[in-house]
Amino acid sequence: MRLNLRRFDFILLACTVVMSLYGIAMVYSATLNVPTYESYPARQLIYVLVGLALLVATAAFDYRLLTALQWPLLIIMLAGLTAVAVLGQVRGGTAGWFDAGVVLVQPAE
Structure with a gap:
């Protein structure tokens, strides 16, 4: 870098x-x-x-290095947003969180 x-x-x-x-x-x-x-x-x-x-x-x-990964990243993000609608836990009034054990993950953010 x-x-x-x-x-x-x-x-x-x-x-x-x-x-x-x-x-x-x-x-x-x-x-x-x-x-x-x-x-x-x-x-x-x-x-x-x-x-x-x-x-x-x-x-x-150099953010241009990410252009080769744009489609896999898009699919992963869409899968996370879809999965959180079904499997998400309610935290702070929203069902947008995954409990990954040690840390909570919010794919919407």
């Missing part, structure tokens, strides 16, 4: 960083006087760093 910096959207990255820092500041200010919530800003910072790493990895990925 090689990042093509000429095509990289630095404005999107800057907006993401600024809004994420603002969000961390808001979480910090909202939990400032609550002693049991001191880990929330640190946890939010970890989520932001993981998200930024995923942003850079996604930007570096």
